[in-house]
Amino acid sequence: MNRLEALLAELDDDQKLAVMHGEGPLLVVAGAGSGKTRVLTYRIAALLARGLAQPHEILAVTFTNKAAREMAERVESLVGGSLRGGFVGTFHRFALKLLRNHAREAELPERFAIADEDEQRQILDRVMKRLEIPSTRLTPRAARSRISAAKNALLGPKELESRARGDAERLVAELYAAYQDELRSAAAVDFDDMLLGAVSLLEHHDALRKSLVSRFRWLLVDEYQDTNLAQARLVRLLGGKTPNLTAVGDEDQSIYRWRGAEVENILHFEAAYPTAHVVTLGRNYRSAEPILRAAAAVIERNSRRRPKKLSSEVGSGAPVTVYLAADEADEARFVADEIGRLRGSVSPGEIAVLFRVNAQSRPFEAEMVRRALPYVVVGGTRFWERKEVRDALAYLRLLVAPDDVLAFRRAIHVPARGIGQVAMEHLERAAATWGVPVPEAARRLPVELSPRARLAVGEFNTLLGELRALAADAPAAEVVRRLLDRSGLAAQYGSEDEDDRARRANLDQLVAAAAEATERDLDLSGFLDEVALLTDADVRREGDAVQLSTLHAAKGLEFAAVFLVGMEDGLLPLRREGNGEADEEEERRLAYVGMTRAQRRLFLTFARVRRVNGQLLSGRPSPFLLDVPRELVDDRTAAAGRDPFRSHAPQPHRHGARSPADFREEHSGPRSTDHGPRSSSRHPDGWRPGLKIRHATFGSGVILQVQGTGAQTRLVIFFDRAGRKTLIPSLAKLERA
DNA sequence: GCTTGCGGTATTTTT
DNA sequence: TACCGCAAGC
Numbered sequence: 225m226n227r228l229e230a231l232l233a234e235l236d237d238d239q240k241l242a243v244m245h246g247e248g249p250l251l252v253v254a255g256a257g258s259g260k261t262r263v264l265t266y267r268i269a270a271l272l273a274r275g276l277a278q279p280h281e282i283l284a285v286t287f288t289n290k291a292a293r294e295m296a297e298r299v300e301s302l303v304g305g306s307l308r309g310g311f312v313g314t315f316h317r318f319a320l321k322l323l324r325n326h327a328r329e330a331e332l333p334e335r336f337a338i339a340d341e342d343e344q345r346q347i348l349d350r351v352m353k354r355l356e357i358p359s360t361r362l363t364p365r366a367a368r369s370r371i372s373a374a375k376n377a378l379l380g381p382k383e384l385e386s387r388a389r390g391d392a393e394r395l396v397a398e399l400y401a402a403y404q405d406e407l408r409s410a411a412a413v414d415f416d417d418m419l420l421g422a423v424s425l426l427e428h429h430d431a432l433r434k435s436l437v438s439r440f441r442w443l444l445v446d447e448y449q450d451t452n453l454a455q456a457r458l459v460r461l462l463g464g465k466t467p468n469l470t471a472v473g474d475e476d477q478s479i480y481r482w483r484g485a486e487v488e489n490i491l492h493f494e495a496a497y498p499t500a501h502v503v504t505l506g507r508n509y510r511s512a513e514p515i516l517r518a519a520a521a522v523i524e525r526n527s528r529r530r531p532k533k534l535s536s537e538v539g540s541g542a543p544v545t546v547y548l549a550a551d552e553a554d555e556a557r558f559v560a561d562e563i564g565r566l567r568g569s570v571s572p573g574e575i576a577v578l579f580r581v582n583a584q585s586r587p588f589e590a591e592m593v594r595r596a597l598p599y600v601v602v603g604g605t606r607f608w609e610r611k612e613v614r615d616a617l618a619y620l621r622l623l624v625a626p627d628d629v630l631a632f633r634r635a636i637h638v639p640a641r642g643i644g645q646v647a648m649e650h651l652e653r654a655a656a657t658w659g660v661p662v663p664e665a666a667r668r669l670p671v672e673l674s675p676r677a678r679l680a681v682g683e684f685n686t687l688l689g690e691l692r693a694l695a696a697d698a699p700a701a702e703v704v705r706r707l708l709d710r711s712g713l714a715a716q717y718g719s720e721d722e723d724d725r726a727r728r729a730n731l732d733q734l735v736a737a738a739a740e741a742t743e744r745d746l747d748l749s750g751f752l753d754e755v756a757l758l759t760d761a762d763v764r765r766e767g768d769a770v771q772l773s774t775l776h777a778a779k780g781l782e783f784a785a786v787f788l789v790g791m792e793d794g795l796l797p798l799r800r801e802g803n804g805e806a807d808e809e810e811e812r813r814l815a816y817v818g819m820t821r822a823q824r825r826l827f828l829t830f831a832r833v834r835r836v837n838g839q840l841l842s843g844r845p846s847p848f849l850l851d852v853p854r855e856l857v858d859d860r861t862a863a864a865g866r867d868p869f870r871s872h873a874p875q876p877h878r879h880g881a882r883s884p885a886d887f888r889e890e891h892s893g894p895r896s897t898d899h900g901p902r903s904s905s906r907h908p909d910g911w912r913p914g915l916k917i918r919h920a921t922f923g924s925g926v927i928l929q930v931q932g933t934g935a936q937t938r939l940v941i942f943f944d945r946a947g948r949k950t951l952i953p954s955l956a957k958l959e960r961a
Numbered sequence: 962g963c964t965t966g967c968g969g970t971a972t973t974t975t976t
Numbered sequence: 977t978a979c980c981g982c983a984a985g986c
Contacts, residue, residue, distance in 0.1 A: 287975040316976045341974090363970095415976050450975075483974065581972050583978095637962095644962055757976055776973050798972060814973085837971055838977035 228273040231266050231302070235259075242503040243267045245470070246276065249463075249497035251448075251490070252472040255534045256519070256820035257510030257782065260472050264444055265295060267470060269302040271442060280309025283440035283462065287447050289314055289758060291780065295446070311440070315455050316415060316757055319422035323413070324753070326432065330425045335625035335749075337412040338756040342609070343630045344368050344403075344414050351402045362395060370396045371403060375416035376452040376484025378423070410629040411661070419454040426461040437464035448473030448493070452484035460496070467497065475529050477817050479776060481810050487528055508534045508820075510782050512541025515826045518852045519819040525851060526809045541824055544852060548845075548861035549831045552790075556587035558860075559787050560595050562827060563770060566785055570825075572598050573768040574784035578775050578818045580798050583836070584790050585772045592770065602773035608758055612717065612727045613734055617755065619707050622688055623695045624749040627661040636666075636684055639712045643684075647677035687711060700748045701739035708735070775818045786822035788815070791830040792843035815848040828852070 232240055239259055242252045243266045254260035268284065271277035284299075286292045296312040311318060320338075323330050339347065348364035348371075374384045374396075381404055385397035407414065413421060426433040445451070445459055448471035463469050471493060478487045494500050508516055513536045520534065545562075549555035563575055577588050585601055592599040607613060615638045621631035636643055650672040655665035666681050673681060687710060695703045708714040708731055717724040717731075741751040771783070790796060797811040819826060828849055834841050 289976085291975080314976065320976095340976095418976080447975085479973080480975070482972085483976095485975095583971085640962060642962075774973065776975085779975085800972075835977075 228270060231270055231273065235262070235266060236507055238503055238505045238507065239263050239266070242470075242505070243270045245501055245503070247466070247468050249467050249469045249493075249500040250471070251493045251497075251500050251502045252470065253490075253502060253504040253530060253532065254472050254474050255505060255508060255532060256474065256477065256817070257508040258505035258534070259507075259509060260446075260474075260505065261291075261295065261298065263505065264446060264470070264472055265298040265302060268299050268307075268442075268444065272303055277442045278309075279303075279307040281439065281441040282307055282310035282312075282444070283318070283442065284310070284312045284444040285315050285318060285446065285459075286312075287314060287450055289317075291446060292317075314757065315458070316418050319418040319458070320753060320757065322422045322425060323418060326425060326429075329429050329432065330421050332413065332421065333411040335411070335628075337410070337621060337625060337628045337630060338418075338753070339407060339410070339412040339414045339630055340609075340614075340756065341368070341415075342614070343412070346630075346633075347406045347410070348399065348403055351399060351406055355399070355402060357395065357399070362392075362399070367396060367399050367403075371400045372414075372416050373484060374400060375414075375420055376454055378420065378453050378457060411625070411627065412630055416454070419452075419458060423454055423457050423461065426458070433461060434464075436462060442468050442470075444470045444472070446472055447477075449475050449478035449487055449490040450480045450485040451489045452486055453489075454484075456486070456489045456496075469497065476523050476526070476813055477779065479779065479810060479814050479817055481807070491528060491530070504530075504532060506532065506534055507537050509537050510823055511536060511820060511826075512538050512824055514541055514543050514856045515819065515822050515824075518544045518826065518856050519816050521853055521856075522812060522819065522848045522851050523816040526812050528809060538823070543858040544856050545825070545827045546849070546852075546857050546859045546861065547827065547829045549829055551833045552584070552587045552831050552835060553591075555789055555829050555831045556591040558829060559588060559789065559827070560591040560597065562787070563597060563785075564595065566825070570784045571768055572770045575787075576771040576773060576778060576781070576783040576785075576821060577787045577789060578773055578778050578821065579788075579790050580775060580796050580814070582774055588772050588789075592772075598767065598769035599772055600767065600769045602771055602777045607730065607733065608755060610727070610730055612713070613730055616704065616708060616713055616731065616734055617752070619688075619691070619711060619713070620704065620748060620752055622663070623692050623703070623707075624752060626688070626692070627663050629662050632661075632663040632666070636681075639716050641680045641684060643677055643680050647673060647681070650677070651681070695748055699739070699742040700746070700751050701735050701742055703748060704735050704738045775814045778821050779817055782821055782823055784823050785825040785827070786818065787827040787829065788818045789829045790834070791815075791828050791846040791849045792834065792841075793846050794841070795834070795836075795843070796846045796848060812848060815846070 232243070235243060236259075239262065242250065242263045245267075252260070252263055254263065264284070268277075268282060271282075272279065284292075284295060286295060292313045296307070299312065300306050311321075323332060323336075327334055327336065345364045345368055348367050352362070352364060352367070374380075379387070381397055381401035384400055385394065388394040388397045407417070426436070440462060443459060443463055450473070451459070459469065459471075460467075471490065473490045475487050475490050478485055478490070481487070489496075494502065511519070516534055516536045523529070524531075547555075547558050549558055559577055563572075566575065577585075579585065589599065589601065608617075615634065618631040618634040618638075621628045622635055625631075633648075636648075650670055651662055651665050654668070654670035654672065655662040658665060658668070660668075667685055669678055669681060669685075691703065691707055691710065694706055698706075714728065714731055717727040737755070738751055741754065746754065771778075771781075775788075793799075796815055797808055819828075830845055830849060831843055834843055
């Protein structure tokens, strides 16, 4: 019993209750920072230690690959080995595995492809053109998300149609049906289909379901508040009659409603599983008292939640700092000032600047660059969605599945090989006539093709054949390398400009990823499946740098100091047309998630005036900000003669308001710029005044002055667009122009 | 088939 | 304001 005792010794009473729960459904309501991952992993370890479960009986699902990996690692180190035969992974990975293993029962083609968001839109585009639906009525983008919402809610095209009210909804239903046909004929499934497919597979194949139910006796689901109907149904099916289901979550942190998440899944857990035990983890091990109380004051106003109380185990701490900025630039300056002040005691990696929308990151980036503070922007353009990467992946997909139509349509055009619209139409028509997939039609070289197109298509076929032969026995990385070389994909990006270099680096990274997959015994198709389910979140996380991130991307993380910026009415409760009350609750949860990321310091800022999409918005403070009890607040604005709690009653028009420039003047005291030693010409790294350079944010400029050497090097640069800046070349990505 | 310029459009984004 | 996608020209 030793091992078990050791495990329990590290848990508080509530955590122990959850970990030691035996059979039957269990809901763990895990408030922010209450040790939810710990409970999940220790519970698995305890089940094994107590002999209640065998490793292969464990099925643990999460939403992100990252969370899954973390869970797997922690369990491994607890039990001293991997869960052989068990499954720890994402919902989608589990579903995909199921569908691949049972493609026939699921009525899917043997090597079905996975259509990503981009391909979904392309399909919709085709469908809409064919049905002659003007994009003024509905954009492919909007259609995609409507269809996705339907799928998340387990509705097929027919169900959607029967529920449709009004022409607009009927149109979506019609498109849905056509989209589904098109997907089917392209032998592809989309992300949502994976879940739907898994659900319908289990619903229609009793024997299979029973075998899974008896095999995976122990189910554990993380972030249950984010499950959609399809996921909840899948869990229900896998649980069988007497589910040993552990659901862990916190309705206060449900922030993916727009993506189909149903808070009701967790709120009504006991209704769905009447025999469920509920354990509430009420001790917070992350945040200092004032932070927790401030966050509680915000979330308490929500109605769709279980009332609960979190107590801080960290103890007292600094009050929450509030600052009203003149505009977004001033806000960024304030944040950078404070970061500078914190740096004595907190390393950059422990600091986060969190905002509602990605577009808010700009001023912060600019300010960080100016101050030479190391930072990373989380998110942005994602690796796997980059053009060059997706082009290469399209080829790889064709090697594994020669009739992958979506991949074919993409690959045949890159690099350009003289096959245009006319040639493509011939191929599509020939395919339709012969009743074969387009790639097969291409292999047969229809006579309609012009001699030139014929040659080009022929060469494309030869290339694929050659690579396919190679793929049969060479490791994935080797295949990728040869592909990049032979296809001319790599050669497209031969120049030395910043763009091409970045693209080449991305392609190198793809080769590296393939090599790494081979090490894990994945073949090419396994690699592709993995890549299809991978996101940027899985590659990131490097260096000791301040994180600039959206609130969504910050979920699950914690930082010593958090700046929650842009707390304005309309921005943090983000409002746009058609945003109802229900969304206000979600926005509140978002603010709550942001606040509870903080361990020791929390800063809330908002800007009096803000430029959004080129338009000047006058900001009123977020109602969430006003919910924070004043006794918890250290108001820095008051020191500057303004009071965010008083002087900003709603002002529909800015009549009589001072101009942004006034605020700026009032706020920007003398700012020292050039510190650091000066050095004369000839710099070891080759920097010299007069040299023309390029910067990702500031554009092109010329070096005025070079200061210091090595890590201390600072360059004073005059940018054409952005004016004079002082930069550290090792941090700011500079390119000689 | 590739480049250039214009206009429309703008959240969040675990897979 | 900034980007992206599309349509017209080379």
